[in-house]
Amino acid sequence: MESNTKPFTTSRRGLLRAGAALGASAFGTGLLGAGLSSTAGAQGMYSNAGAQSISTRAEALTKRDAAILRFLAAAEIIETDLWQQYNELAGIQDADVPGGSGNAAYGKKIATLDSDMAQYIHDNTEDEMSHFTFLNAYLKAKGADPVNLDKYRTLKGSQATGAQKDLPRLTNLMQLSVDTSWWTRYRSRTANPDLGGAFPQAIPALVKGQFPAIPRNDDDLKPDKHLQAIANTAGFHFAFIEQGGTSLYPSLAQAVKSPEVLRILLSIGPTETMHFQTWQDKAGNYTPLTDPTNGLVFPDLNSKPLGGEDFQTNLIMPEPTAFLSRKFPVVSIIRGTEAKDAAMGALKALEDDGLFVGQSREFLTVFRDLARAADAA
């Protein structure tokens, strides 16, 4: 829970990683060459892994298992697109996660959450790339269609220094309505989204408006409190996104037939939880303030009238809560994990977040069809 305001620099671990990347694996090089193409990277990894090493390749996937993997691949492509935008401005740009050149002013504000934020943003981005690349490669190995959303990369991204200004995006990080109820969801000792209950917002104003989580252009780099509010928004958004993955994988795992597909979901899902746990710790280091340009308030969650266990910023371990039925004792768990309509629920959360503001109806239809097939609705 340590907050640190060391200047924004590439960490020692970042340099070590960058050094290691020079001996680039085919995987790293493939991604570098392919940019964010959702198929080229997958092909690279597939040929690398070798078809023979996939133990059960002869068995076809059930329709539902393929649909679940395809929805997850789409969700991971979305995650990669948004994390890439954060990495360009406030992460570490290297052979593993190429693109952009960093924005020193924004990076410095992000680093108020933790001096290692640049490394964490980089690593989260790399993880998402590996998730969709693996899922697509596995689908192909099983004779199923991989997911490619490249034709929907149509949104104009940040025009701030450090961003790839001309690169069209899938997601919009500049008009977000961030739901911060994950904060109290994991602190509540009585409520569980699967059993009902209310989850107050940590930062109520964030979900009510539309706010940038990255500077839209260099005008957003000042005044100081405005840029800090943008960085705070990003800090809460990171946890929102990864909390979604934390619930999505166990929810969908319950519908999977193949033991190997189940193994995939049980092996990727907890990495989303590792991300969420890191981000909820970092979000607690935010600077309470009011953005002078738009009135966005980040209240002090440790002081009255808030405070208390549902808001205290260092309570980052999940509190035990009700699970399955209130007749059982409370237990510390991921919440929710309801299987019904899990993919549609995840899609709705991404839409409500504002990530698809400006996206085409066709894109939303395609994504909804993928979700519906995964839910077998």
Ligand SMILES: [Fe+2]
């Ligand atoms: Fe992921």
Ligand SMILES: [Fe+2]
């Ligand atoms: Fe993730």
